[in-house]
Amino acid sequence: MCEPFIRNHQYNFIKNQAESVLNALRTVGDPKILESVRFSAQTKVAELFPAVTDNRKTMLDSISDLKTTDDFQTYLQALEPYLIEFPQITEKQIRKLFPKNKKLKVPDLAQIDLRYVSCLSWTDISTNKMFIVYSVGGQFVGVEGRYTATNKKGYCFVCSRYEELALFSAISKKRPANASPDYYKSVGNYLCMNGHECNKNMTDVTSLEKFIDSVQG
Template structure:
C-alpha cells in the first residue's frame, strides 16, 4: 500500500533535478563536476522529505546512481503512486468560495487530474476575471481578480518559467489599523496565461502563498 507524500510542485522539482543531472552526464566529462552535481541533486531531493521512512529515502537517493535516459524516466515513474492529489473539490464548494458571483462559470472538474495540480485556476472571459483556488492548512482558499493580457513573454512569478503572461490583480482584504473607510489596495503580479502549463512547471509554493497572504491576510 503506497502512502502518498509527494505534492505536485515537489514532483516537478524532482523532475527538474533529474533533468539537470541527465544534462550534466550528457555534456560534462569532468568527474569532479559530475560527482558534485550528483551529490547536490541527491541532497536536494532527499531534503525535500525529511520525515519519510528510510525505505522511501533510499528510493529518493538512488537518483545518484542513474545514468541512462530510460533509467531517469524509470526513476521518476516509480514515484507516481506516491504523488498526493490536490484535494477533490465540488462545484458547490467552489461557488461558496465566491458567493458574490451568482453566475460563476466553473471549469469541468471531471477533466482534471488532481495529482498534477498545485492550484486550480480558470478565467471568465465575459467578466474579464481570473479565479484561483488553493488548499492550505486544511481548507480551500479562493481568490478572484481582474486579468489583463500582456501579449508578451516573461517570467511567471509562480513557476519562474518564461511563458505567455497575464497581469492578475486582486483587491486585498487586509486593512491597516485606523485606515479610512475608503482604503483600497490592489495586489497584482504576472502569471502564466496557461495555468495547466504553470502547474507542470511550479516547483515551490512560497510565492503563491505569499500572494494569497497579501490578498486575504
C-alpha cells in the first residue's frame, strides 16, 4: 500500500523540475550543462523530503533519468498514488466557517479532485466576495473578503504565476492592544481569479499561510 507523503504544491514543484529537465534535453547541446540541470532537479526534489530514504527516494531521484515525454508522463503517474489529499470537508463544515453568510454559495465538492488542492477558493459574483478554505494543523480556517477583478493578467502572490488576477481584501481579526472599538485593518493582495488554476500552479504555501495568518490573527 502506498503511504501518501506528497502535498499538492510539492507535486507541482516536482513537475516543474521534471519539465526543466525535458526542456534542457530539447535545447541544450552541452552534456555538462545538461548533467548540471539533471543534478539540480534531483537535488531540489530531494530537499523537499529529507526524511525519505526508502524506495520512495529512488522513485523521486529517477527525475534525473528522464529522456522523453513518455518518461515524463510515467514519472508523474508513479507519483500520483503518493499524493496527500486536501482533508475531506463537507458543505456543512464550510458553512460553519462563514456563519454570517446565510446564503453562501458553496462549490460542488463532488467535482473537485482533492489530490490536486492546496486550498479551496471560489468567488460569488452576486455578493462580489471571494472565499478561501485552508487546513492549518488539522483545523479548517475560512477567509472571506471583497474582490475586484483586474481584467488583466499579472503575478499571483500565492502561486507566482502569470494569470488573470483579482484584488482580494479581507478584514483582519488582529487587533492591537488598546485599540478603539471602531478599529479595523484591511489586508489585501492580488491572486488568481481561478482557484483551480492557482492550485495547479502553486509550488509553495508560505505566502498563502502568511496571508491567512495576517487575517486570522
